[in-house]
Amino acid sequence: MKTRKSEETRTRILDAALNIFRERGFERATMREIAAAAGVAAGAAYYYFESKEAIVMAFYERSQAEMLSLIAEQMGKNKLLEPLLRAIISTKFEVFAPNRKLLGALSAHADPEHPLSPFSKETAAIREQDIAFFEKAVTQAGIKLPSNLTPYLPRLLWMYQMGLILFWVYDRSAGQRRTMVLYDKTLKMVMTGIKLAGNPFLRPLHKLAAELLEVIYGDEAALDRQSKS
Amino acid sequence: MKTRKSEETRTRILDAALNIFRERGFERATMREIAAAAGVAAGAAYYYFESKEAIVMAFYERSQAEMLSLIAEQMGKNKLLEPLLRAIISTKFEVFAPNRKLLGALSAHADPEHPLSPFSKETAAIREQDIAFFEKAVTQAGIKLPSNLTPYLPRLLWMYQMGLILFWVYDRSAGQRRTMVLYDKTLKMVMTGIKLAGNPFLRPLHKLAAELLEVIYGDEAALDRQSKS
């Protein structure tokens, strides 16, 4: 049986850790320090978290849960793609803002094998939830793309958002203004791009793009097809 | 005075380390193991290298030196942009191939503060050498772009190449075929893009693109200008 007290201890350790992470950064925080701040022995932290990095993962999951309802709420109001995308992306910025630097401990890992990588199997559930938001936005706004591109659009939008967040995490301009300007400008370009993508004039580009996306996201059988053309 | 013997010890440690890195990966290799394989005490490794990661940096520098002459040689023969770019990028793949996985220890760091990041000040010299190659390629091929985009082209090509290499490092398809197909297709697209970029038809896009690049690469004063438009 899982007691309330146990859950509370876990939370106390997580909160203590986040405080110290925010103060001193992920690297310089020590597990003994975190445990002490939570009023437990060092070993206890490992009863609740597999590793130091697992604490960051728990933070990630907690943030995601918080965003889930916020984003859903924000999205309800709108029918246009741009405000829908803004609802998703801006909410992320807002929720992550107090822990922006800590996100570096997450987003720094490009390696899909690394548990904290945005591409790992450990973060798959979160990633899929996120992609589902973009899928919902696309559907809700009634976006029509060539059928060979449609399945990729949510993932592309997710990648776009990951890129923005990555840029933001390491953006050292005051108040991360640089990211905000970039966000504004690129979102407009994304919107224009999506509008243009429907144009039959661009048929030859559609095929190119679809092939490219198949190489990136497809299985190895798809690769055989593409490596010949 | 720097003796030949000292230089030889350093090389022995570096080589031993690379062997073990290749066998077991960066993480699982221990400094004691490396030192033992090089026939020295653990502390000696730290006389020659500041840290375990500094060994990877030394590998990076050694590879860069090797590529410098190879690329220069390859580039001499050509006057067209596509083969010039291929000369740079393919040489990188070839030189890095035996240590592809080790590159993960480098490219995994998005944080520009991290010494091993491709964006750090520690790797600035290498990065600038690389960008100079792309600059030379662009000049040598006589590429003409709108003047507000010209200064960014070498950096954009460098980014493109970094993206390819990153994809390659974590590409688990047999023989990294996926990357090779991607390389083929995207290089063609880059070439088409550059040809099209010269077209006066696209004047409005030029301005957009230049603004965007200024936000990314410019100083904060440039930001002020852009945040108003």
Add this chain to the structure above:
DNA sequence: AGATATTTTTGAACATGTTCGAAAATATTT
């Protein structure tokens, strides 16, 4: 309630990156 099982906590021990003072080897000066 007392016995037994389960969950939680502890702190010592371990592995590994790293530091550091002293010893050894080598170079320079007298």
Add this chain to the structure above:
DNA sequence: AAATATTTTCGAACATGTTCAAAAATATCT
């Protein structure tokens, strides 16, 4: 060559993430 200075090597010690067996606390069963 002896004395001195410099470079190189050593290995013990340290910090920190992590493991683990035992103890303590708590829950469940009889």
